[in-house]
Amino acid sequence: MRILVFANTPAHVHLYRHAVSRLEEAGHEVLVLTREYACTTDLLEFFGLPYRRYGAHDTAASSKVRLAREFAGQAGRIAAEATRFRPDVVFGRGPYAALAGTITRSPVVLVLDDEPGDFNHTVSRPFATCILSPAVTRRDLGDDHYTFDGFKECAYLHPAVFEPDRAVRDYLGVGSDERYALVRFNALDALHDAGLEGFGRRQRRDLIERLSRHATVFVSDEGGGMDLAELPARPYDLHPALIHDAMAEAALLVADTGTMINEAALLGTPALRFRGTDDHEYGEFAELERVGLAEQFDEYAAVRERAIELLTDESADDRWQRRRREYVGDLVDLTDLLVDVAEAKGSLEAVDRSTRRALRPRSAST
Structure with missing residues (x-):
């Protein structure tokens, strides 16, 4: 399998880094698409993750209009990288994952949280095969939205995966x-x-x-x-x-x-x-x-x-x-869940029983 992951911020790198390593160990081909922003590429280098850059984030571009222009200028590179890689499934959020999934006709898995504003959710939701978020998220994003008991940070700070280094x-x-x-x-x-x-x-x-x-x-x-x-x-x-x-x-x-x-x-x-x-x-x-x-x-x-x-x-x-x-x-080990969803190509009907138990439809819990 080929799994494409978008990591546009340092937090995204941490969210996916254990899952990427485990998927590679299982014999899958993984590519991380990223941009120059803060320490994002430094983290990718440190953890030895396979990545390519599609552009850079202008930290002065904080308005929605300027950010939209920035994305428009990077869309061609994203489309080219996604087409070349031919993913079986795409992980990410916002227009980045939506574009890659649309161009390659691949399932798209969005991992979201309770961030304010509707831009990321609005542009990506129609293209999602499934949407995963913490159960405490206040939004209901439709029939393909599933929640888990925990936080995105459980992918790297759950006691099952994190051991502090006192050095x-x-x-x-x-x-x-x-x-x-x-x-x-x-x-x-x-x-x-x-x-x-x-x-x-x-x-x-x-x-x-x-x-x-x-x-x-x-x-x-x-x-x-x-x-x-x-x-x-x-x-x-x-x-x-x-x-x-x-x-x-x-x-x-x-x-x-x-x-x-x-x-x-x-x-x-x-x-x-x-x-x-x-x-x-x-x-x-x-x-x-x-x-x-x-x-x-x-x-x-x-x-x-x-x-x-x-x-x-x-x-x-x-x-x-x-x-x-x-x-x-008692929270969900999110890395386990991400790996299973990736190997199921985003189809929650194909995940194993433990993952199915950990996920529940958002619309049924509101």
Whole structure:
């Protein structure tokens, strides 16, 4: 079999990387189509995944019109690569997977979440053989939409596939018992981030200065515009493939970005999300709040004070790890599910019994 996978962001690489490796080990031919964006190709190289580039994402192109123009300029390359590869099934999301599946007349499997806006869903839904999403997703995308108990991040952070490497402390230069916090500032340049604002400049500086009184602070600045020279913080500058090991060892993650909040929560690390101007209701965050693994805040002062409270609470680590053990182990191992759906060419009637039990029609559960 030939399986085509679209990985347009770092999160997509993590979503599919274990499935790609297992499919290759089983003798299938897999190709990842990607674009230059953030550390996406760095991750593909690190994990040794077979990929080709079809273009680059202009981080200044945050409006829907500019993003549509960008895609139009890349469509020819996507069509050519897909035609050359002749896939038996296509995995991805949005117009990218829809175009490749249409050109090659291949089944299309969309793996979606509760992102805001309708663009990706609208353009790809008519071309989908099946749509997979977490059960907490609030959307109902029709008869071909199936849900599973878990999160997209379960493909790489489920206890069955993730084992943290404590050597990351040596790489970071922190002691074995030294408490440290990760602070992540979003670039807000993705389609679903258009028009949003997260931490302001003064808030960023204030947050770093306050947290540094209680823990070592590492800053991951996705936009790359912060000067940390005069601030009591270190840049997080390890290879991006090590971020989950770093999160697993951290005492706290504070961010105005979504994916890393989900990831830290599933690792049992206290995760605080500042919404900023984002008023979209995400089913994933609501569920993680419900089980006590993540918290969201509308006001900057509230997230800052909660962060300080957790850093000075020596029992917080144990509470979050206990919640993780009680909750995450019962979620679906998404890698198993993706591999089975790929080998069934997207036909859920052909998957094995355990996968069929793990999936349920969205329309029947709303």
